[in-house]
Amino acid sequence: MIVIKFLIYFFIFLFCIPFIYLFQFGLSNLFFSINNLFSINYFQLILNTIILVLSVTFTTIVISLFLSWATEMCKLKFVKFWRILLIVPMVVPSYLAGYLFILFYGPKGAIYQFLNNLGINVNMPDLYGFWGAWLCLSLICFPYVYINLSTSLKLVDKKLEEASRVLGHNHFQTFYRIIFPNIKNSLFAGSILVALYTLSDFGAVAALQYNTFTLAIYTKYRSFDFSGAASSALILILISMPIIFYSVKMFVLNSYKISQRPSNFSNLKLFDLKKYEILVQLVIFFIVLTSILIPFLMIFTLIFKTHLGFVETLDLIKWSAVFNTFGGAIINSMLCVFISLCLVLNISKKNSKLRLIFENLMYFGYTLPGLVIALAFVYFSINYFFSIYQTWVILILGYTVLFLSAGYAPINTNVQLIGEKYTVASKSLGKNFSSTFSNILLPLYMPGILKGFLNVFILTAKELPVTLILAPLNFHTLSTVIWDNLEEANFSAAGIGSFLLILIISIPTYLSVHAEDIKIKFSKTNR
């Protein structure tokens, strides 16, 4: 027990590192270099960042509202197919999406070359900057809102819809006045996730050369202006404080909830689109085309650009990168699950102060951009703990600080849902804690543990900035391999790396989104 207590205090300390960095190093430099403060156009950076966050969030809300309405409330052909396909954009890492975007739509991109071959010479619109970043991030982020919305649409009591229809309101009035207020919270939760993603994203804006805070911090770090990086990071945190505060308080926890279906289903007929169905199908197809088909098509064209065979292109990737990606993700997921379980089982008494501190710090960790956490760990290890600088230990710790909450939230919710009655029942039957845990609690907590594990696995596998900065020299994961090769225009290697990475994370993504269904099947076979 003392070991576990120690572990919890250790992680509380780890979570404090970014704050030490920001407020010790960042703050002192902010005032020390007050003259430099106005040499960089902070105002422009702030404006750029805010505009991007707001526009991406708004766009994803519109897309997801439409998609979840169409796939959950309308009579639609191929609906099961669409439901699976519409979560796929999540698996494309943002840095990859940014590059693919340019390679397809850019000035000398695929469309341009295709038209050029046909003898048509057009000037492609300049997608560098805001428009590209906005489109690209919107297209890979909308599943975060869509998943939230469609799950909560499934959970809205269909009787309410019947009652509203009987009281003389049609489908759309009912949606607006009855359904929407009941799914509003999960819409907020999803859009907060998107806002945070956009705020902390570094890959897409770097690829598309839109100058936001994260890009500015990275550029400063690369040009060895460490104090400038720290003070920029501090300003980024200060402007994002409102979102962070709001999301920490309410939504991040909820968005990973393990949900329970209502027991009595009503088979109210789905809305019949009639002749408009073809229109809706076309819109969905267009979204799938731009967010899934084109990126995947581009990945394959990249792979075969060199006229090598598929097997030969595979050799362009060092297998150690695949191994590192897998290993890092699995070690980190197991660590996160272990810590979450320790925390949930050991300080489960409500209102425990320690737990409150831990949870709040953890959610702050999740909302901080990975780049900032990476810089904080570099600063800390160089100054106080040089022996772990540029080792895999600090890399894993960085991952854990960044993603622990994604693993903790579903486990915590699951434990809360199960409650204490089974523990009490089992103990009253004369079983000790370890027997109760392995025979009773572990099977009941399994859906949450599984979902937590998968969440962390996916996030870690496609993580870029922390890996770039904290990894030991010559330590590569698939994401750094893709990133480096894209920067050096080795497109085939980047293509095959992307292919492998997407392969690795697509199955966990599918399983994680459908974790509740797995639970249902699991319990049925047990009967």
Next chain:
Amino acid sequence: MKNKIKDLQVNNLSLNFGQNIIIDNISFQLDKSDILALVGPSGSGKTSLIRCITGLETPDEGEIIISDSIMFSDSMNVPIEKRDIGVVFQDFALFPHMKVSENISYGIKKDNKSKTLSQISSLTDLMLMCGIYHLRDRYPDELSGGEQQRVALARSLGPKPKILLMDEPFSNLDPGFRMQLRMEIRRILKYLNITCLFVTHDQQEALYMGDRILVLNEGKIQQIDRNIDVFQNPKNEFVAEFIGLADFIDGKVLNDYAETEIGKVEIKTKAKNGASVDIMIRPDDVHINKTKNGNGFVVSREYRGMYYIYYIKLNSGKLVKSLSSHINNYNIGTKVDVKLKPGHPLICFQNKVII
């Protein structure tokens, strides 16, 4: 007979789910300001019938007419929101994000954007009448079951529907409270003279709430009659057993009388002399006395406070029920003398149908 206004007509309605016949060619009518209790065991098709009338389910065949306008036929299917029906759902389905007053005014049509004075006063009247005016600013999850029930009723009455459908409205309430609420709601319905179709699986509730009762089993109408007639003159053995406790005992007809193993009894039948019939006896028709050599003995008993229901095994092996005062406390195994003293002619069945 007076030519009454028909508020609801259902003609030859059928509904199938694949091979399963849910509703089998049902026709009935509902007069203005009449309360019809629709009763049947679970799976008899009650809820499906209600859903067809509401428009939540599309029947395979038939016609539904609500006060002279066709709602459903071969060529017509009026959408739910235009049918002018009020529905009280089993679990109330109150909108959780709206206050009581907002829930109730949700269905009331606004002529202009602003509420007119008459609308506000009718909303207030409605809440006062249902006894929920003091709850108007609360949310549904802050209300007790009975209060939610009354809000649900007020909400369904808001748009002044032509007919009101109530789908097992009391089944989620505790039994002691049900009686009181039944009385209150029947009073409101009668005060408003509203036409109502009331679904329940509880025969006591059906007898209390309904002016008339429709007994449904396996998708077919077993009987539709005034509540007294359904109890006293059931058309078949199913209705007899479903509405109140009933036993059937063999007898031979002889000039308005029949000879049974527990005595001679007056009967009402068209059967010819000498025919054997099944005579319906209710527990209150059967009297028992403790004796040494009785023609039956107590197998088990149910204590219901004011009275006992005794289960008696006759010498022939037949089981009958008897209602007996709480003073008569007989142990299981006690020999008793069983006699029929109905005080009115009993009805007879042959092949499970009245004769």
